Amino acid sequence: MIEAVLFDIDNTLILFDENAFFKAYMTRLTPKFLDVFTAETFQQRLIGATRALLNNQGRISNADYYLNHFSRDMEDLKPEFWSRFENFYTTEFDQLGTMAKTVKGTHDLLKTISERGIKLVAASNPLWPLSVQMIRLAWAGVDTLPYSWITHIENSAYCKPQPKYFREICQKIGLQPEHCLMVGNDPLNDMIAGETGMKTYLTTDSQIQGYTSFSLSTQIRSNSSQPLPVPDFKGPLTGVIDVI
Numbered sequence: 001m002i003e004a005v006l007f008d009i010d011n012t013l014i015l016f017d018e019n020a021f022f023k024a025y026m027t028r029l030t031p032k033f034l035d036v037f038t039a040e041t042f043q044q045r046l047i048g049a050t051r052a053l054l055n056n057q058g059r060i061s062n063a064d065y066y067l068n069h070f071s072r073d074m075e076d077l078k079p080e081f082w083s084r085f086e087n088f089y090t091t092e093f094d095q096l097g098t099m100a101k102t103v104k105g106t107h108d109l110l111k112t113i114s115e116r117g118i119k120l121v122a123a124s125n126p127l128w129p130l131s132v133q134m135i136r137l138a139w140a141g142v143d144t145l146p147y148s149w150i151t152h153i154e155n156s157a158y159c160k161p162q163p164k165y166f167r168e169i170c171q172k173i174g175l176q177p178e179h180c181l182m183v184g185n186d187p188l189n190d191m192i193a194g195e196t197g198m199k200t201y202l203t204t205d206s207q208i209q210g211y212t213s214f215s216l217s218t219q220i221r222s223n224s225s226q227p228l229p230v231p232d233f234k235g236p237l238t239g240v241i242d243v244i
């Protein structure tokens, strides 16, 4: 019996071209750091720190891991860098929402699941602070629902596609993986949850739109010699209700 449903956000609850989005994000964020770095150095540090973060093995939070990497050789500036990121996220990030489309029926689906007494978890890769996860849930029209857990950069110490990311969630919500369903669009990042014993549901809405996934995760996928995990279920987001 399913007692919790975990939802990915990007290209699961909202649909957009992740590469175009990342470019627009960089274009807006880079000027905030030009007094410290050249545009090229800033972007190399940001991408390098994000890529490194995917390897965090749980000893420190993702936020600390990310910031250690981003601020290397400049430790004194860590608090300054963090506040610049946070300031950008709380003041400007929301404007990128014009690039995101909603999936019809998302709010009703999550509300129905919650009303049945099943826990809701927002399980977007914890590369962002809570403020950004909430903004993206708002773009999907589901930010006011009662989540049992929302993974973000400060409360997580693993990233997808590490199975331990999903085990960490189970610990937080007090459920065995076998009683959880992971719903997401990514054949590796989300469907790897199956390795923990979770049931998995691969959403097809973004494929129908033809949107690409963010290149960092695509690169991990192409480096992997292992076959992709086989989802238990596959279909549109709104089909999740039929499974539970």
Ligand SMILES: [Mg+2]
Binding pocket: 008, 009, 010, 011, 012, 184, 185, 186
């Ligand atoms: Mg996704």
